[in-house]
Amino acid sequence: MKQIIQDLKNGDTILEEVPAPLVKAGQVLIQTTRSLVSLGTERMLVEFGKANFLEKARQQPDKVKEVINKVKTDGLQPTINAVFNKLGQPLPLGYCNVGKVIAVGKGVAEFSVGDRVASNGHHAEYVSVPKNLVAKIPDNVSDEEAAFTVIGAIGLQGIRLANPTFGESVVVVGLGLIGLITAQLLKANGCQVIGFDFDPSKVALAQSLGIDAVNPGEGTDQVAYVTNATQGVGADAVIITASNKSNEIISQSAKMSRKKGRIVLVGVIGLDISRADFFEKELTFQVSCSYGPGRYDESYEQKGQDYPLPYVRWTEKRNFEAILQAISTQSIQVGPLITERVPLSEYKQIYGDMGNSKSIASILVYPEKNTDPQRSVALISHSFAGSKGVVGIIGAGNFTSAMILPCLKKTPANLKFISSSGGLSGTTLAKKFDVAQSTTDNKLIFSDPEVDLVMVTTRHNAHASMVVEALNAGKHVFVEKPLALTQDELDKVLEAYVESGKTVSVGFNRRFAPLALQMKKALGSGNTPMNITATMNAGFIPANVWVHDMEVGGGRIIGEACHFIDLITSLCGSKVKAVCMNAMGTDPEENTDNASILLKYENGTNAVINYFANGSKAYSKERVEVFHQDRTLVMDNWRKLKGYGFKNFSSASSKQDKGHQNQFDLLINSVQKGGEAIIPMDELVNTTKASFAAIESLKTGAWVAVD
Structure with a gap:
């Protein structure tokens, strides 16, 4: 199918050939007949893509700070790689789609x-869209008219x-596409509507509706005009649909408002607000x-x-339906x-000279x-x-792009x-890495039949089922951590593993890091006890992100802390016997990442x-300390290693290397030449069970044995 995308690295807008999506649970697959180009929003994206790196940085100062912090902790080269990887991911354009359910x-x-x-599907011949972002079109509304649903x-x-209320005076600042629809909706609501725009053609179109x-560029004072039109009262409300970096718009909006008036920003403007403008009138x-309640709520949008309705009358879907009804009734x-x-x-013709x-x-x-x-x-x-x-890879997210494929390209793997x-x-990465x-x-x-290794890099809740399906198909499997989210999933993986005779590998790459291998070598092969402290300064992730969802991500302990359980297992040469976990906070039933x-x-x-x-x-993001036989090892962020009390070792350093390349070198060699899995299956199972035990321990407040 064809899809319009924006290349953020070089600024090109491209009509790309990509495979059509499969319909997902809770979604409908739509064959597109019409889509509307939102010139305001899409022009900003296109112009951002065409901007040079310095201009991009100026437009996103918060991102620049993140980059600087990453350089301090991870080093220059990993940061550069991360930035270019992000810019290398094309952006699908469009969010006003109309079509037929297939x-x-x-x-x-x-x-x-x-x-x-x-x-709200993209500009693509086929789109799969969650049901709460889809609305039926009335019979008397054409596809072209319905294309205005989302923007409306x-x-x-x-x-909203x-x-x-009926009879109130409302000013609409900016008579572009959203502004013209907003003004008509307000008029239909019984409001006195005043619109401002500097484009004469848009003003003329608004007047015809x-x-x-009014065009302020012709010399009209906006504040005076509103004051006169409202008999000295001022606007009850101002809705700003303009896109302009000037702070003048918010100042003018405050001045034309009545005391205790309301100002709502729909567009994008400068927001250097004068306290005096708002203080004297007690403005809100x-x-x-965006579209209304439910926007960016994964439970509403993705889970359906x-x-x-009695508590939230107007959701984004019900707003879609209201717009379609307004078009239907004219x-x-x-x-x-x-x-x-x-x-x-x-x-x-549209995107060539959008500016x-x-x-x-x-x-x-x-x-x-x-x-x-x-x-x-x-x-x-x-x-x-x-x-x-x-190799067949399932999943084309950030980690696949930034780490897995660059590493695989340095191996003799055959990427099919x-x-x-x-x-x-997937198409973007296939082109970049010759898949x-x-x-x-x-x-x-x-x-x-030619694929002998399946690599699973999806969200965590799909890992176990895909591992089972791959094993049942007679394939070796590599799956990013975690292997499973529940004991039932793990049992099914083990059953398929035993019957298949194929290997399973999990992306516990830390044990293969150069400094981890040096630590293991320095500690020696004797099976004697150690004291090990590992700290993961994991960083804050908002609560609504999928990794915290126990059904989707499994939480950060099962989903991420398992990395260090495996690392410690490798360093000490033994398996976990029992686990006890304590967390910050008072409710043991709460999900935790502290x-x-x-x-x-x-x-x-x-x-x-x-x-x-927190x-x-x-x-440093990661730090490991090992105390063993009057000796101590301290590893700092996979860049420095210091030894104390060792006869033949004192320190080592490395570019930040968490073992990914070594891991994939060993994996591909194992598949091509035959041999054991790169991590023994009993250790993978033990680590997975230990992560489950940690969650159970938090709930019970007791040690939990690992079978």
Whole structure:
């Protein structure tokens, strides 16, 4: 399928060929007929992509601070690699999509194949969209008209926050696409509407729609105009839909407001607010968040959990439906806002010179297709017949892009497949790293007889099931940590492992780091007990991010602290016998990422893992101390190692290397030449069970034995 993307590195806007997505549970698969180009939002993205690195930095000062902190802790080269990796990920454009439902995912009852729907899908021939971001189109609303649904919902949400009542005077600052729809909705709500814009054509269009529209560039004083139009009262509310870096807009909005007036920001403007402007009138100011309640809430958007209507009357989906109803009843007119209709293949008519475009609404027209969507795209011609170490990768996220594929390219691995849910990220990485095929259908990987190693790098909740499926298909498996999230999942993995005769490897790369190998060598091979303290200054992650969701990410102890359980197992040469965990806070039922894990090992080793998320980013992220036979080792952030009391070792240093390259070198060699897994399966199982035991210990307040 074709999809429009923005290359953030060189600024090109591209019509890319990518595999069509499969429909997911809780989603609908849509074949697109029309999509609307949001010139305001998309122009900013295109201009950001075209900006040089210095200009990009100026536009995102907060990101610059993060980069500087990363240089201090991780070093210059890893930071540069991370920045270029981020810029190398293309951005899918568009969020106003209309089309026909061609497949319905599990758990979706409100849509059927053949329904015409509007959604926030991208500019792509096929999109899979969660059901709470999709709305049915009334029969008397055309696809072109319905393309305004999402952009209209943005304006509608701004109105809901302003909470106008019949007869109130409301000013709309900026008569672009959102502003023109907002003004019409306010007029339909019985408000006196005044609109301002410096573009004469937009002012004229607003006036043709019955809006009292004014061009301040012709000499009109905005504050005086509003004062006169409201008989000296001032505006009850001001809704700002403009995009301008000037602070003058917020100042003018305050001055034209009545005492205790409301100001709502929908657009993007300078926000150097004068206290005096707001203090004297006791004004309220609020920023509107996109389409409405539910936006950026994963439970609502991705899991389909609706907010009860009696308590949240207007969600983003219900705002979509309200806009469609307004178009259906002709309470608002969107047809006059269409400036141009452009076939998808001629997209450069819109994106070629976006900065100078005077268009209000551009509609992309998609070709009709009667064939099934293609789920795989061949990118290079290469024979894998008879090869060993033929790899199929499932997952094309940041870690795959930044670490796994660069490491694999330095090995003799044969990269045949990469699979991603939407098709775009996988295709981008396939082109960059010479992977033969990009797909959205994992079954192509499992069923391909040439693939002998499947690598799973998805979100954690899919790890165990994909490992089982790969083993059942007769493939060796590498899976990023964790191996499983529950004991039931682990049992199924073990059953498939025993029956398959294939190897399983988990991405516990720390044990393969050069400094970890040097530590193990210095400590010697004697199976004698040690005291080990490991600290992970993990950093704060907001509570709504998926890693904290016990059903999706398993929490950070199971999902991340397992790294250091495995490392300690490797260093001491023994397996965990019992676990006790204590966490900051008072409720043991709460998920945690601030905890101390105490580990008893079979050989008497005593270890503590301090996994903290409340430390400074300026401090080392990882630190390990080992006390053994009157000797001490201190490893700092995988860059420095110091030894105390050793006869033939005092210190070592390294570029920051957490063992990924060594891990993949060993893995590919094992698959190609045969042999044992790079980490014994009993150790993988022991580490996984120890992470489960840590969570159980927190809940019970007692030591938990690891079988």
